[in-house]
Amino acid sequence: MSTSEDDSVITQEELEELKELISTQDLSSAVDTIKHFLDQQDRVELNIAVTGESGSGKSTFINAFRGLGDDDEDAAETGEVETTKEPKAYKHPKYKNLKLWDLPGIGTQNFKPHEYLKRVQFERYDFFIIIASGRFRECHTDLVKEIKRMKKNFYFIRSKIDSSIDAAKRKKNFDEKKMLDNIREDCVNGLREIGVEDPVVFLISSWDLNNYDFNSLHERIKSDLPQHKRHVLMLTLPNITTEIIERKKKDLEKNISRVALLSAGAAALPVPGLSVAVDIGLLVNEIQTYKTAFGLDKESLKRISERSGKSIEFLTSVMKSIVCEGITANSIILLLKQSSLYAAEEAVESVLSFIPIIGSVLAAGLSFVAVSYMLKKILNEIAEDAMNVLLTSMNNPE
Ligand SMILES: Nc1nc2c(ncn2[C@@H]2O[C@H](COP(=O)(O)OP(=O)(O)OP(=O)(O)O)[C@@H](O)[C@H]2O)c(=O)[nH]1
Ligand SMILES: [Mg+2]
Structure with a gap:
C-alpha cells in the first residue's frame, strides 16, 4: 500500500517498531503501549x-463526495463506456487521512470474483463502499462475503436514483415513496440473506445531491470515521499480540521436557487411580510460572485492569484455562488423568526412547509422556487466555 508522504500517518515501519517494543515488555506494560498506539x-x-x-x-x-464536478481538475474520469481501468486514490479535501480508491468496475459478463479481487488487490483496503445501480445481484453477494471474510466493513449504495425515478414515472400509479422503499428493501433483503445483521443502505443520485440519502451518508461517514480508524488499528492488534504471545510460549516450551523428566523422577508419587507417578509440587510451580509469564497472575491482572479501565471480572470472563479454577494439586491430578489417556497410546514409543535415561520403569515413562502432554496443553490454553485478555483490554468500553 502506498503510504502517504504525510508525516502524520502511521506507517508500516512504525508498526514494526511497535511490535519490537512490545515483545520486550511484560503484558501489562504492553497494554499501556498498545493503548497509546490506539x-x-x-x-x-x-x-x-x-x-x-x-x-x-x-x-x-467519488467526484460528488469530494465536492467536485466530473470536469474539474483532479476529478475521476467518468463515462458511458468502461472507464476506470486501474485503482486510483483520491484524497478527500476535508477529512484528514481519508483516501477514496476508485476501482475498476466488475464486468457484467462472466464475473469471476477471484480474478477481480486479485486484480484490484481487494485485501489492501480498510473499508468498502459498494455501489449498485440496479437490483441486488450475485456479484454484490460475492463482494460482501469477501469483505466479511476479511472482517472489514462496508456501506451499500444504490445509485442513480434519479434515473430509476424517471423510468418509474412512466407508470400511471407512480408513488415515489413506495418505489424508494421497494428499492431499499430489495438491497436490505439481499444483504440480510447473506447474514449482514444491520444492513446500511443509502439511496443516492450523484446528480441530485440535495435529495435522497446523500446527506445522511455524508453524516454517517463523518461520525463513523473515528470508529473505522480504530477498527483498522484493532485489526492489526491480533497480529501483534499473537506474535508476542507465540514468542513467550516458545521460550516456555523449551523447558517442558526437563520439567517432565524431573517430575517423573526420584521424588515421584503415584497419582491415585493412575499408573503414573509424578512430583505434583513441581508441576504446580511450573504452571504458576506460565501464569506469571503471561501476566495472568493477580498482580498483573490488577495492573492491566487499572491501565485499561476494564474491571478484573470483565477481563477474566474470557479466560478458560486452569488459571480460572486455581492451580492446585487436585486440579492438576484431574488434568493428568485426562492426559494419561493420550499418554497411554503414546507411551510405548516414548518410553522406549527414554529407557536409557530413566531406567526401565514403565511408570516413569508413562508419567513423562503424560506430564509433557499436560504441560503443553496447559501452556497453549494459558497463552490463549492471555491473548483474549489482551484483546479484551483493548476493546471498546464495557
Ligand atoms: N442519471 C444518473 N447517471 C449517473 C449517476 N452517476 C453516474 N451516472 C452516469 O453513469 C455513467 C457511468 O458513470 P461512472 O461514474 O463513470 O461509472 P463507474 O462505475 O465509475 O464506471 P467504470 O469505471 O467504467 O466501472 C456515466 O455516464 C455517468 O454520467 C447518477 O447519479 N444519475
Ligand atoms: Mg469509474
Missing part, C-alpha cells in the same frame, strides 16, 4: 475502496 487513531489512514459493477457510477460518486 489513542493515535487520528493518524491512521483510512483507505476506502469504492467498488461495484461497471458503469454503476463509482467515479461520479
